[in-house]
Amino acid sequence: NPGLADAPLSLQIAVNSPPKTTIKTTGATVVMTAIVKVMLLPPGQAPFQLSSMTMETKFNAKVSIRGKRLAIHADLRRFKIFSNLSALESLALIPLQAPLKAILQMSVVPLINNWTKKGVRIPLADGMDFVEEVVEYHNGFIVIGANLQFTKGLREIMEGSEQEQTHTV
Incomplete structure (x- = not known):
């Protein structure tokens, strides 16, 4: 038409x-x-x-x-x-x-x-970051890896987590 x-x-x-x-x-x-x-x-x-x-x-x-x-x-x-x-x-x-x-x-x-x-x-606490990331392909699966780098001390991270829990309660 x-x-x-x-x-x-x-x-x-x-x-x-x-x-x-x-x-x-x-x-x-x-x-x-x-x-x-x-x-x-x-x-x-x-x-x-x-x-x-x-x-x-x-x-x-x-x-x-x-x-x-x-x-x-x-x-x-x-x-x-x-x-x-x-x-x-x-x-x-x-x-x-x-x-x-x-x-x-x-x-x-x-x-x-x-x-x-x-x-x-990726759930990761504040003060922690990934460095030296690696992705490897295999038959049927992928391996994803990285090193953790702490930008804060472990004590600071734990104290921050405890403070968050007391504020939410």
């Missing part, structure tokens, strides 16, 4: 299964599969689905300790998109894979990394 040529498009991405993580001595990878729907949004009419595709992505994940937080940095390694409807439509999507991968690398991956760089807080 030529009247719908100026209608806005909507791209809907929904992960259809939990990401699969693999940890090997070479590093950690995360594979994610999602359904991508291209919708036409004609004004005053119900949305119309133009296409439905499956997107497969593979990320390398680098784990690090940043201060008192455990952070992850993702790097897009593989991107593949194919049609759920027909093999012919999948062939037509091949030229779109490189530009879509570039868009993901320039927009979506930085958003993910901005979110994950905040990391997860």
Whole structure:
């Protein structure tokens, strides 16, 4: 319908299964599969689905300790998109894979990394910090280690903890 040529498009991405993580001595990878729907949004009419595709992505994940937080940095390694409807439509999507991968690398991956760089807080008392952090990848697990550095004396830390307990009681 030529009247719908100026209608806005909507791209809907929904992960259809939990990401699969693999940890090997070479590093950690995360594979994610999602359904991508291209919708036409004609004004005053119900949305119309133009296409439905499956997107497969593979990320390398680098784990690090940043201060008192455990952070992850993702790097897009593989991107593949194919049609759920027909093999012919999948062939037509091949030229779109490189530009879509570039868009993901320039927009979506930085958003993910901005979110994950905040990391997860590692409970550590005030006056204690990590130094000489080490992250080792093994088959099936990651070893994260560091030395503790005391910026306060142990007695000061204990006294501070006792004062906090008496104030909360």
